[in-house]
Amino acid sequence: MSALPKAHEDSSVFSAHLRGGIPLFGRDADTALEVVMDRLRAGRRPERNLATFLTTSIEPEAQRLYRTYLNHNLVDREQYPEIDAMLGECVRMIGALWHVDGHRAVGSATTGSSESALLAGAALLRSWEERTGGELSRPNLVMGAGAHACWRKFCRHWGVEARTAPATGDGPALDTASVAQLCDERTIGVVTILGSTLDGRYEPVEDIAEELDRLEQRSGIDVPVHVDAAAGGFIAPFLDPELRWDFRVPRVVSINASGHKSGMVPPGLGWLLWRDRSRRHPGLGIRINYLGGDDAHYELTFSRSAAPVVLQYYNFVRFGFAGFHAVHARCRALARKLATRLRETGRLRVLGDGSELPVVVVTAHDGLELRDLAKHLAERGWSVPVYTLPPQLDDVEVMRVVVRNDLTAAAVDDFATAVEEFLRNDI
């Protein structure tokens, strides 16, 4: 394109391209677009990626909004007060979905549930330090064997013992008996999962909280509960309204969910809500005034696009409660149908049948190799992960299908037919 600036003609900086740096000269935008697209063309189509929980389809109106707000920095609250107000409105709406008492919920928009987990863990740790007057060392966090890796990240980086309950014959879910055994005066909190990444099942949040009530009566040890509702936080309120897993349970102090999963926003958005201001430990807030305002920031990251938050608000306006209900009910019905069909092959045992998260998890009955089946499906364009369950169940290999809103009944049928085809030939 343009010539090299004279002063730099001999500069060694500009020979970087010879050593694998950026190209010496650019190209016009159309050519550059083609070069990049060409490199990516061979990749899988996101709609056929059945491994991911994340949103893979965005309707044109939402894409337009996304493009418009992509260049707005979420952290510039003073400059974009209307976006900041929208974020606050999202927190209020999510708080209402999770039955917060009145308008007392406070919360943060994060980059995803992983950042939410790190922040929630930090709040539990600071509160425990304050409760125990700094007299105890070696804090621990109690969780089930199926807890997501983000909780191990929190424990490792914040110097907290990850006290993990063993998996049982029923699966990786945290059970009440383990909770009672594992908690002590050094426990900063218990993490329960509403919708396991591994088998799509809900942990019994209310039973776990009641067990902790009994522990407190017996021993005086008061352990708060955080609910990791990364995938279930935008499903249970619509499909399981009677299930008490949220702020209706007094011991639940904070909840996270991924806006970019069942909140139907493209990648880059998580939510973390605390029951009230007192549970968001003030020590987490960092005062920043060089952006113009002078208020505390409670996120772990700083600059990022405001577009995902705008899209979360758009989804609430666009779908409403009834629309979210319809979308997730359809996914659950499709997942259950798929689970039935896979069970009927006689070669697959269903561990997660889609009746909680719309996720189907199967293991093989006889000599069937799930990895060969996954390879066969990949040849037909479907991505499905095969993995082992956590220790104690790590001899069990499973395959998982996440049914998202852009998966049609015809696509599910196509997928199931591909499985059946493989099984017919694998005798």
Ligand SMILES: Cc1ncc(COP(=O)(O)O)c(C=O)c1O
């Ligand atoms: C239960 C659970 N917690 C946390 C996470 C991390 O979420 P994110 O990808 O939004 O960081 C996941 C991701 O699948 C999850 O399933």
